[in-house]
Amino acid sequence: MTSFGRTADQRRKPWTFRRIARRGLLYAVLIILVVIFVLPLGWGVLASLREKNQGVLGPAIPHPIHWDNYRFAWSGIFPFAHYLKNTVFLSVIYTVPVVLTSALAGYGFARHRAKGRNVLFMFVLATTLVPFVITFIPQFVIFAHVHLVNTYWPWLLWGLGGVPFLIFLFRQFYANFPSELHDAAAMDGCGNLRIFLSIYLPNSGGVLAAGSIIMFTWVWGDYIFPALLLYDQQTTLGPKIASGYTSPTGTIAFVPITIAGAMLFTLPVLLLFFAMQKKLARGIVTTGLKG
Amino acid sequence: MSGIGLQNVVKTFPNGVRAVDGVDMTIDDGEFIVLVGPSGCGKTTLLRCIGGLEEVTNGSVIIGDKDVTDVAPKDRDIAMVFQNYALYPHMNVRKNIAFGLKVRGTPRAEIIARITEAARLLGLEELLDRRPLALSGGQRQRVAMARAIARRPIVYLMDEPLSNLDAKLRVRVRADLAQLHAQLGVTTVYVTHDQVEAMTLGQRAAVMNKGKIQQFDTPQALYWTPANLFVAAFIGSPSMNLAQGTVSNGALHVGGFELPLSELGADARRLPSTVTLGIRPEHLTELHNGDASAWAIEADVTVEENLGAEVLVFFPLETPAVASDDLVRAHSGEEHAALLADERAIFTARLPATRRAGARDKIRVGLDPKLCHFFDPDTGDAIVIRDGERGG
Numbered sequence: 208m209t210s211f212g213r214t215a216d217q218r219r220k221p222w223t224f225r226r227i228a229r230r231g232l233l234y235a236v237l238i239i240l241v242v243i244f245v246l247p248l249g250w251g252v253l254a255s256l257r258e259k260n261q262g263v264l265g266p267a268i269p270h271p272i273h274w275d276n277y278r279f280a281w282s283g284i285f286p287f288a289h290y291l292k293n294t295v296f297l298s299v300i301y302t303v304p305v306v307l308t309s310a311l312a313g314y315g316f317a318r319h320r321a322k323g324r325n326v327l328f329m330f331v332l333a334t335t336l337v338p339f340v341i342t343f344i345p346q347f348v349i350f351a352h353v354h355l356v357n358t359y360w361p362w363l364l365w366g367l368g369g370v371p372f373l374i375f376l377f378r379q380f381y382a383n384f385p386s387e388l389h390d391a392a393a394m395d396g397c398g399n400l401r402i403f404l405s406i407y408l409p410n411s412g413g414v415l416a417a418g419s420i421i422m423f424t425w426v427w428g429d430y431i432f433p434a435l436l437l438y439d440q441q442t443t444l445g446p447k448i449a450s451g452y453t454s455p456t457g458t459i460a461f462v463p464i465t466i467a468g469a470m471l472f473t474l475p476v477l478l479l480f481f482a483m484q485k486k487l488a489r490g491i492v493t494t495g496l497k498g
Numbered sequence: 499m500s501g502i503g504l505q506n507v508v509k510t511f512p513n514g515v516r517a518v519d520g521v522d523m524t525i526d527d528g529e530f531i532v533l534v535g536p537s538g539c540g541k542t543t544l545l546r547c548i549g550g551l552e553e554v555t556n557g558s559v560i561i562g563d564k565d566v567t568d569v570a571p572k573d574r575d576i577a578m579v580f581q582n583y584a585l586y587p588h589m590n591v592r593k594n595i596a597f598g599l600k601v602r603g604t605p606r607a608e609i610i611a612r613i614t615e616a617a618r619l620l621g622l623e624e625l626l627d628r629r630p631l632a633l634s635g636g637q638r639q640r641v642a643m644a645r646a647i648a649r650r651p652i653v654y655l656m657d658e659p660l661s662n663l664d665a666k667l668r669v670r671v672r673a674d675l676a677q678l679h680a681q682l683g684v685t686t687v688y689v690t691h692d693q694v695e696a697m698t699l700g701q702r703a704a705v706m707n708k709g710k711i712q713q714f715d716t717p718q719a720l721y722w723t724p725a726n727l728f729v730a731a732f733i734g735s736p737s738m739n740l741a742q743g744t745v746s747n748g749a750l751h752v753g754g755f756e757l758p759l760s761e762l763g764a765d766a767r768r769l770p771s772t773v774t775l776g777i778r779p780e781h782l783t784e785l786h787n788g789d790a791s792a793w794a795i796e797a798d799v800t801v802e803e804n805l806g807a808e809v810l811v812f813f814p815l816e817t818p819a820v821a822s823d824d825l826v827r828a829h830s831g832e833e834h835a836a837l838l839a840d841e842r843a844i845f846t847a848r849l850p851a852t853r854r855a856g857a858r859d860k861i862r863v864g865l866d867p868k869l870c871h872f873f874d875p876d877t878g879d880a881i882v883i884r885d886g887e888r889g890g
Contacts, residue, residue: 320512387584390551393571394578395598395649405597409588 248473255280255467262462273463280468284461285451287444287471294427294443295475297362302423304366305373306415312369313377314403318389328378335371347435357438362426373418380414381407416486424476444472500652500685501527502548503560509543509709510555517543519709520557525702530679530686531714532700534693535732540709541689542657548687549655550574561653572601577646578655582662583638585630591617591641592626598649616644619678636667643675647682654686660695672698693733697721705729727820727878730776730871736810738776740820741843742875745769753815753843757793761867768881769872774820776871779810782847782863791864797845799861809849813861814842820875 220226255276256269281287316328350361384407392402408415434446452465502525509518517540525531533541546552548559550571558567566574577598585594595616599609617623620640630638639659646654659675660668676699679686690696696703697717704714705728713725717733724730730738743752750757752775759766785791797813819842847863872881 385582385584387580387582388586390546390549390571391578391580391584391586392597393551394549394576394655395645396572396601398570398572401601405601406586 251466251470251473255463255470257463259461259463260459265463269463276464276467277471279461279464280452280471284453284464285447287468289440290442290444290447291475293437293441294445294472297359297433297443298423298426300359301362301366301426302419304363305368305370305422306418308367309369309373309418310377310408310411310415311403312374313379314381314407316374316378317381317384318386319399331371331374343431343435350436356436357441359441361432361436370422373422376414376418377411380411384410413486416483420480420483423479427476444468448472500562501525501529502653502685502687503558504544504548505558505560507544507547507557507559508555509540509547509552517709518547518554521709521711523704523711523714525685525687528683528685530676530688530699530701532696532703533687533689533706534696534700534703535691535706535712537691539706541691541706543709544706545578545655545657545687545689548653549576549578551578574653575651576653576655577649577651578657579642579646579659581658583630583642583659585638585641585645587630590627590629591622591633591644594630594641595645595648598645602649612648612650616648619647619681620644620674635662635664636671639663639671643678647678650684652685654684656686656688658690659688661690661692675699693735697733705732707732723880723882724871725880727774727776727873730873730880734778736779736846736848738778738871739782739843739845740774740776740873741815741817741845742820743773743775743817745771745773750775753795753797753817755795757865757867761792770874770881772875773881774873774875774878776873777865777869779846779848781866781869782845782849783866784847784849784853785862785864789862789864791866793865793867793870794862795845795865796860796862799859800844804851806851808851809853811847811849811853811861812844813847814844817843819843 253267253269254263254265256272256274257265257276258269258273259276259279312331316324316331346361347356350356355361355364388406388410389402392406397405428445429443430445430449433443434449437443437446448465448468452461452468453459454461502523504521504523507518507521508516510516519540521544533544535541543552547554548561550559550566550569554567558565560566561574561576586597589597592613595613596609599612604612613626617626620643622637622640622644625633625637625641630641633641639662642659660671663671672695679699688695688699690699696705697720700717702715703717703720705712705720707728713720713729715723715725720729720733724733724738727740731740741752743750743757745751745759748759750759750769750773759769762769783791785794795815797815799811799813801812803810803812845863847861873879874881
């Protein structure tokens with residue numbers, strides 16, 4: 208007997224036509240989804256290996272293969288590593304505070320009985336309904352007034368403000384966190400902040416990983432705000448790749464090199480995603496379920 | 499000095515439920531008291547009010563000579579053992595025990611000494627580097643105890659700490675707990691719905707129902723002189739037998755039987771015209787041919803359960819069952835509660851296993867008037883016939 212009380216034979220269902228058809232349909236849908244997600248990436252890899260003067264509509268399979276496009280993308284036209292460093296720095300100074308403050312806010316909304324708590328939470332959620340194009344110009348004006356344009360301070364300040372989506376994610380997770388652990392820590396002598404730092408945070412691995420990856424990926428790939436607020440040496444790879452791979456006069460865009468640069472730009476987050484995939488899935492799946 | 503004083507403590511939740519309803523209690527320094535009652539009676543809420551985990555709506559909580567009503571849990575110097583142990587999952591046993599000490603700034607050498615002492619006391623030396631996930635239920639329970647002990651607080655609060663253990667382990671840990679309290683002598687408030695724990699662990703026990711203390715006394719007093727019907731029905735297993743009776747012509751009439759009041763002496767005058775009679779199953783004796791008893795009743799046996807060491811014999815009396823919401827609550831968890839579904843009063847007799855006869859037989863039992871209890875059928879309060887004659 209298995210642990211489920213059925214024998215292996217009982218569990219091995221016969222391959223009926225209905226079962227084969229259902230399984231076939233499932234695989235067909237999965238294959239279509241994989242193609243939809245992988246095709247642009249595959250096209251990008253192939254397009255990045257074409258001759259540098261070929262445009263977007265070059266041959267599907269490059270011949271000969273121009274591996275040196277990657278060398279060019281890295282150091283031939285602008286110092287890729289310098290802007291990569293900027294991008295990493297910007298992503299980290301945004302991601303670390305945004306995850307921590309969102310977790311803290313989520314903890315507050317989940318665990319602290321206060322008048323108006325739910326109204327305030329609804330207000331926080333409602334801010335996600337405001338399209339960013341509406342706040343985009345006012346934010347630029349404010350940062351310009353306080354002389355924070357062309358600095359990384361805006362990202363740190365945004366980070367310290369938290370993000371409604373993450374606050375919601377953490378709030379759901381902490382609302383289902385065993386309340387006895389909170390009580391035990393309170394009896395052990397902890398105040399609310401210490402309970403959060405010593406008990407909640409160390410037990411939030413999955414949701415922390417999920418939140419971190421989502422935020423890191425978002426800020427890593429952002430074009431608009433770096434393009435608006437950062438110039439020259441301060442900017443990040445997003446705007447740089449989009450505008451930087453041209454002939455010295457700026458009249459010819461080297462599309463394959465631009466795509467090679469985009470591939471290099473994508474690689475770190477892709478590796479980060481694969482490295483933390485399991486934790487990420489667990490973080491999202493267990494949100495709201497952990498009891 | 500670490501006694502506890504509760505003065506008119508009220509706890510009303512935002513949804514309007516009044517979980518604790520005007521509790522007054524004085525717990526002496528070093529005393530082990532048990533809060534016992536059916537599920538939802540407010541005992542855990544009262545414990546949490548003492549610990550500061552719930553804000554009291556009204557009244558005061560005093561620990562030692564300090565009013566701690568508005569003091570945060572962390573500043574009350576109390577340790578609590580939770581029903582599900584609440585061990586920190588990301589810390590090993592050593593760190594779990596050390597956590598409270600570390601938070602309070604205890605010097606490192608002192609922390610190590612206390613961990614060693616608590617681990618020795620509870621036999622955890624081999625488990626110090628394990629995480630809670632790698633421990634059995636009994637081991638987790640011991641870690642939770644060790645965590646509380648290492649703190650050396652002025653009060654221990656325990657919220658049904660044995661309820662997740664299997665029956666055998668529960669008996670052992672119960673004995674360990676009693677021994678630990680004898681060694682440490684720290685004021686302890688222990689919550690349980692298990693009357694065996696209440697009877698065996700508590701120096702005094704408070705029986706609670708609907709947020710109120712029904713009786714706060716020694717376990718023996720709860721058993722021998724219950725203050726009201728609820729306590730009478732809740733304490734003792736199987737429950738006390740109850741039947742409605744009327745007093746007339748110098749006798750108590752119950753289920754068609756006439757029990758002469760002369761047996762109760764002059765104080766029988768205190769009985770009102772209608773009365774609820776109570777007698778514990780273990781205080782009924784079977785009468786055989788020729789046996790005489792001042793008070794005797796006879797009935798058909800409906801069920802007989804042979805438990806090996808004793809026999810439980812169930813039989814109905816031709817009188818309506820004494821029923822109220824309180825009694826249903828008092829009987830919750832009682833194995834034989836289903837028998838209450840009968841509209842007649844079902845009596846249980848706990849008899850020696852040597853009894854030979856089986857079900858469907860007639861049974862004649864004798865009631866010792868001195869061991870009978872009387873209650874006012876309207877208020878449920880006990881009517882004291884003779885003070886000080888009973889006692890374990």
